[in-house]
Amino acid sequence: MKVLTLLEAVTDGLRSEMAADQSVVVFGQDVGVEGGVFRATAGLQKDFGESRCFDTPLVESGIVGAAIGMAVAGLRPVVEIQFCGFALSAFNQIANHAARIRNRTRGAMTAPLVIRTPYGGGIRAPEHHSESIEALFGHTPGLKVVVPSTPHDAKGLLISAIRDPDPVIFLEPARAYRAIRQQVPEQSYALEIGKAKVEAPGDDLTLVSYGAQMIEARQARAALAAEGRSVELIDLRTIYPFDAGTVVESVRKTGRLLVVHEGPQSFGVASELIATALDKAFDALLAPPARLTGPDVIVPLPRGERHYLISAEQVIAEARKVLAYEP
Amino acid sequence: MGMFECFDPREGKILSLLDESGTLHAPPEGFPLLGDEQALTAYRTMVMARAVDEWALSLNRQGRMPTYALNEGQEANSTGALMALRPDDWFVPAFRELGGMLLRGLTLSQYYLYWYGNEEGSKLPPETFAMMPIAVPVGSHMVHAVGIAWAERYKGTDRVTVTFMGEGATSEGDFHEACNLAGVWKAGVIFYVQNNHWAISLPWEKQSASPTVAEKAFGYGFEGVRIDGNDIFAVYAAVKLAAERARRGEGPTLIEGLTYRLGAHTTSDDPSRYRKEEDVKRWRQRDPIIRLERFLLDREILTGEDMRTIRDECVTWARESFEVVERTEDPTLEDTFRYLYRDMPPILQEQLARRKR
Numbered sequence: 001m002k003v004l005t006l007l008e009a010v011t012d013g014l015r016s017e018m019a020a021d022q023s024v025v026v027f028g029q030d031v032g033v034e035g036g037v038f039r040a041t042a043g044l045q046k047d048f049g050e051s052r053c054f055d056t057p058l059v060e061s062g063i064v065g066a067a068i069g070m071a072v073a074g075l076r077p078v079v080e081i082q083f084c085g086f087a088l089s090a091f092n093q094i095a096n097h098a099a100r101i102r103n104r105t106r107g108a109m110t111a112p113l114v115i116r117t118p119y120g121g122g123i124r125a126p127e128h129h130s131e132s133i134e135a136l137f138g139h140t141p142g143l144k145v146v147v148p149s150t151p152h153d154a155k156g157l158l159i160s161a162i163r164d165p166d167p168v169i170f171l172e173p174a175r176a177y178r179a180i181r182q183q184v185p186e187q188s189y190a191l192e193i194g195k196a197k198v199e200a201p202g203d204d205l206t207l208v209s210y211g212a213q214m215i216e217a218r219q220a221r222a223a224l225a226a227e228g229r230s231v232e233l234i235d236l237r238t239i240y241p242f243d244a245g246t247v248v249e250s251v252r253k254t255g256r257l258l259v260v261h262e263g264p265q266s267f268g269v270a271s272e273l274i275a276t277a278l279d280k281a282f283d284a285l286l287a288p289p290a291r292l293t294g295p296d297v298i299v300p301l302p303r304g305e306r307h308y309l310i311s312a313e314q315v316i317a318e319a320r321k322v323l324a325y326e327p
Numbered sequence: 328m329g330m331f332e333c334f335d336p337r338e339g340k341i342l343s344l345l346d347e348s349g350t351l352h353a354p355p356e357g358f359p360l361l362g363d364e365q366a367l368t369a370y371r372t373m374v375m376a377r378a379v380d381e382w383a384l385s386l387n388r389q390g391r392m393p394t395y396a397l398n399e400g401q402e403a404n405s406t407g408a409l410m411a412l413r414p415d416d417w418f419v420p421a422f423r424e425l426g427g428m429l430l431r432g433l434t435l436s437q438y439y440l441y442w443y444g445n446e447e448g449s450k451l452p453p454e455t456f457a458m459m460p461i462a463v464p465v466g467s468h469m470v471h472a473v474g475i476a477w478a479e480r481y482k483g484t485d486r487v488t489v490t491f492m493g494e495g496a497t498s499e500g501d502f503h504e505a506c507n508l509a510g511v512w513k514a515g516v517i518f519y520v521q522n523n524h525w526a527i528s529l530p531w532e533k534q535s536a537s538p539t540v541a542e543k544a545f546g547y548g549f550e551g552v553r554i555d556g557n558d559i560f561a562v563y564a565a566v567k568l569a570a571e572r573a574r575r576g577e578g579p580t581l582i583e584g585l586t587y588r589l590g591a592h593t594t595s596d597d598p599s600r601y602r603k604e605e606d607v608k609r610w611r612q613r614d615p616i617i618r619l620e621r622f623l624l625d626r627e628i629l630t631g632e633d634m635r636t637i638r639d640e641c642v643t644w645a646r647e648s649f650e651v652v653e654r655t656e657d658p659t660l661e662d663t664f665r666y667l668y669r670d671m672p673p674i675l676q677e678q679l680a681r682r683k684r
Contacts, residue, residue, distance in 0.1 A: 056511075057507055057508065059507065059508055061500065062473070062501070062504030062505060062508045064470075065473070065474065065504070066471070066474030066477060066508060070474040070477060072453065073417075073475045074482070075478045077474075097462075097467065102666050102667065102669070103666040105449050105450055106447055107450070107665075109453060166668045241672030241673065242674070
């Protein structure tokens, strides 16, 4: 075991798969010599050579498009889009080609590529650097969308994403990159995509979140525990295909559900999870399922970002409301 | 300077070998020449493509075929190009490359099946065809070709990649990204632009202020050449040279094949709204099949009788192939769900089960 940040765990996962599989190649803007603007690919070019980890010009669409070609030709490309706001320049390639090539060719071709990109607010960054666009990808048939919240999961899920036979959008919570340190196994390990994790058990309320928002969710759970309230905390980990079973099972036990995420409310992940809970656990519900999400607004620049982000206090307050509800 | 130095598009030069009268002019030194047997293969392929189009148009008018994009007048481009390549070289088409597809061994019934509206028509195992499926979002597929070429070099093969597009596609941002990446990576790609003069209703003059497509290549650090795209000999020579160059690791080439879309954009389009019939008539004189027929007759490779026989065979084949298509089962409900992921996730299994009820 070694103690790693989430960022270091990403590098460790890349390194592990690059060592194991010659078909894994890593590229994107500034990922080679510089090792990435966040340093997620630090040292990879030095250790694996320029043919395995290299810089590209400023071509988001070209990066993803070329990765599709490489994947069809048998490689396992892992590309970095510097910030998820810029992934929209490649959305045509992602949604119209990567997500569709298997279906278009009736399984004759696949595009097993990984698009890594930091997402989310709280890093005091310029416009387009702080969005949470997981719902856009989750709403696109043919993609898998993964969001780790811990170093351990980041490594294991990234390894799974690289080995996955289908395209995976791997959203890395920028705010959590260096915020959390954790024991991570030295060896390679794969965590199943499509499985949520019950991070801490509880009986009174099911609290679901993912990514950097898990930081406040954990704080809220601890605070509520001090008040004698038992919260079951679930890290969704995969946005699509999401783990309805784990969420529903928990809601059946607690009867109360609160979903918290940074991304905008309307047509978001929380809406989908709540609809699923209503569909499959309606009879077990003791309170209306609630969502606490980013509003349907543009993420403000740093001076106004506090108006957007969700604090632990807000999670606690919302959780208290759901807990206090009496039919 | 490169192999196309005598055909610099910036000086108005165009590579042309077989003229409209069917006379073959000697190519410059070192330029490969299509042999008699190959010319015959090219002819059969192009006549086949024409017959396939004509029958598809007729089927569309009969209400038996949905929207169909015609190749009429452009057949020499992909036919000549694919003849100049190895069977294992990658082929990344747009959607007017029927000649090339037939040379790749795609069955006519599978081709028709795609246009008939069944995804099985695009089931193209790479190990069999080394060919990407038809790309509908115009201009978005050339970056795939650059990635494929990069992958082949990484794997240590000498397979090259040809990708086709229309002149309209060169306005798309991905054309720029593809050319730029290919230039930087010295990728083994041939960008073959079928300049058929019309992007649906938009003529080249309104598509770009650049006098030619070919000269755009120089801005990306590689060569571009303009050729007569209705001249099977010129297409063959240019693609062969570009492929040899790519195989030697010398990077990409852009070939602008001057051709003309004799028919409508698709069966849903009416070109009389935006272009003059005289222009179309002028281009009919330059039909790639007619001039090849003249050549084959002059050289006594084929007789008029042989040509009628070939045409009849092609028409019969087209009709029989479409009958196979009409007898093909439609995709099932399961097929609609089965190919999104290798393993169907529970959420899709559940949605499928609901649809079945």
